[in-house]
Amino acid sequence: MDATEIIRLDRRHIWHPCTQEKDLEALPPIVIERGEGVYLIDTAGKRYIDGVSSWWVNLFGHNHPRLNAALREQTERIAHHIFAGFTHQPAVELAARLCALAPGDELNKVFFVDNGSSAVEAALKMSFQYWQQSGRPKKTRFVSITEAYHGETVGALSVSGCDLYRKVYQPLLMQGYQATGPDCYRCPCGEERDTCTAPCFEHLEQVVVEHHQEICGIIIEPLIQCAAGMRIYPPVYLRKLRALCDRYNVHYIADEIAVGFGRTGTMFANQHAGVAPDLMCLSKGITGGYMPLAAVLATDDIYAAFYDDYATMKAFLHSHSYTGNPLACRLAVEVLNIFAEESILEQIQVTGKLLARQRERFTELEHVGEFRHCGMVAAIEMVREKKGKTPYPWQERRGLEVYKLALERGALLRPLGNVIYFMPPLTIGEDELLELTTIARDAIAAVTAN
Numbered sequence: 001m002d003a004t005e006i007i008r009l010d011r012r013h014i015w016h017p018c019t020q021e022k023d024l025e026a027l028p029p030i031v032i033e034r035g036e037g038v039y040l041i042d043t044a045g046k047r048y049i050d051g052v053s054s055w056w057v058n059l060f061g062h063n064h065p066r067l068n069a070a071l072r073e074q075t076e077r078i079a080h081h082i083f084a085g086f087t088h089q090p091a092v093e094l095a096a097r098l099c100a101l102a103p104g105d106e107l108n109k110v111f112f113v114d115n116g117s118s119a120v121e122a123a124l125k126m127s128f129q130y131w132q133q134s135g136r137p138k139k140t141r142f143v144s145i146t147e148a149y150h151g152e153t154v155g156a157l158s159v160s161g162c163d164l165y166r167k168v169y170q171p172l173l174m175q176g177y178q179a180t181g182p183d184c185y186r187c188p189c190g191e192e193r194d195t196c197t198a199p200c201f202e203h204l205e206q207v208v209v210e211h212h213q214e215i216c217g218i219i220i221e222p223l224i225q226c227a228a229g230m231r232i233y234p235p236v237y238l239r240k241l242r243a244l245c246d247r248y249n250v251h252y253i254a255d256e257i258a259v260g261f262g263r264t265g266t267m268f269a270n271q272h273a274g275v276a277p278d279l280m281c282l283s284k285g286i287t288g289g290y291m292p293l294a295a296v297l298a299t300d301d302i303y304a305a306f307y308d309d310y311a312t313m314k315a316f317l318h319s320h321s322y323t324g325n326p327l328a329c330r331l332a333v334e335v336l337n338i339f340a341e342e343s344i345l346e347q348i349q350v351t352g353k354l355l356a357r358q359r360e361r362f363t364e365l366e367h368v369g370e371f372r373h374c375g376m377v378a379a380i381e382m383v384r385e386k387k388g389k390t391p392y393p394w395q396e397r398r399g400l401e402v403y404k405l406a407l408e409r410g411a412l413l414r415p416l417g418n419v420i421y422f423m424p425p426l427t428i429g430e431d432e433l434l435e436l437t438t439i440a441r442d443a444i445a446a447v448t449a450n
Contacts, residue, residue: 003031003043027404035062038428040412049411049436051424056226056258058289060338061425067288070334074327083112083324090329097336098297101267104276107297111316112324116257116283117151119294120219122318123279124155126298127217127251130305133314142174143207143218143250145181149227150219150255159219162227177211179204181225182233185370185381186389193372198237205240208248217251217279218244222269223374226258229419230379232372235273242275251278251302257294261285261335262345262426265352265375278302288335293328348376348426351433355422358437365441367448379421380440382448392418398447405443411436413443420444 001009007028015021016029031043038061039047040054050058060067074090081088095110111126113119124142131139144150148161157166158174161181166173180203184193189200208215222238225231245252254277259269263285266272270280279302283294308314322328338344352375359371362380369383382398384390392398399415406413413420413436420440424433 006031006043030407037061037063038425038432047410048407049424049428049432049439051406051411051413051422051436051440053285053423053425054289054412055284055414056263056423057284057287058425059261059285059335060288060344060427062289064288064338066338067290067331067334070330071290071327074330078326080322080325080327084319088324088326088329090326090333091324094329094332094336095295097333098282098295101336102276102280102297103268103270103274106299106301107276107280108300109298109303111296111298111318112329113294113296114292114320114322114325114328115151115294116255116281117153117156118320119257119281119283119296120150120156120159120255121153123219123253123281123296124159124217125318126279126296126302126316127253129316130251130302131216133305138214139216141211141214142176142216142253143179143204143211144176145179145204145220145225147181147183147225147228147231148178148219148221149225150221151257165227177207177215179207181231182237183231184233185231185372193232193234196234196236198234198240201237201240205244208244208250212248212250215248215250217253219253219255221255222259223264223272224259224269224377227416229381229416230372230377230421232374232377232379238270238273238275242273242277245278253277253279253281255281257281257283259377262339262348263376263423265345265348267339267345286335287328287331288338290331291325291328292322293325293332344426351426351428351430352376354430354433355437358441361437361441362444365445365448368444376426377421377423379416379419380444382418382420382444394418401447402440402443405446406439409439409443411439413440 032040033043034041038049040050041047099108113122142159144159146161150156150160154172160166182200254270256268260282278299280297287293306314306316355378356373362368362371367382369381369386369389372379384392399417402420403413403415
């Protein structure tokens, strides 16, 4: 098919994710033919720097030779088999290595699912069922923070806070508690992110103090609330959270789906705070952007609550057909091999500092309120008025205009409202990173000029 025919069939049959389909009448989807490193390449041969790692999954870019080879090798062995009562080397090796890399020394059990929302669903069910089987049946609710995003299945939406995704489904959702979360750019306490002691944590603490007897767990995105606009907050918040959960016998559930695997500069974001969760959800970059896979890491204590004679009916009866898929697990093993053998974490210390040095290039612009940064993630928040941190009305869709200009100039920058962010492949070169940030800066300057 040529590009015209592909677009014709797309508009006739495809329903795209997170998209108002009517927008595609004016801006048809771009037909991608192949990928190469940090670039997406369309059918006309135009190259786009993938500044968002195609929704944060392509850790090492596109068409990676080592991942290609791993996939081919595993395909010649077996693509899939039932995982109930059977096992295979890639899953076993992956599980053992994830547990060895995880923060702390108690996350020793791995449950495989196939996407981030499913990982959150499984973690919530594990926590709930744990308390039901541990003599605490009144513990039935979860706590999350405002503007949280944990996925789009019903359970995951129930512990999310972004009205954009959950408002219409409110009648379907489980009831829980939500506390005001950190917003360091518009800090109500007048603190600075780098020196903050997280006084805003009192909102979450108050909820737990009042309701801990009915709380199963607290779920949070460590260090960065991504869909909320890349809100970045200090590690001290996580240290306070771990202490609070210990004090009141509540599970700490870490949603590291977006921030795991080097995005924050360490393998997992919790390592910045020196704490470990009771349940940790992983996905996105786990296979380098090649295949769907997710995992929930659990402590031995949680696992033990499900380990009993069959007649007690304590087993975790949660599954899907592709659990532990050998292709996906083999790719994930190769991702960990690349981290270990190519010194990826060491490399991104250099690239992350280069990204951080772009701050002044953006903040000198009249309508950039903040440039925030953590590891290989950075975000630029556009504002109508800098002094009062007044946002542009969402109806003006300034972020969309930046996206369109950036595409014209050869970069993919998918906005979050008024926030433009970078989450490029960890292997992006310095020249490519500078080109990406220059395209973004010029586009922001043009869109905010009037």
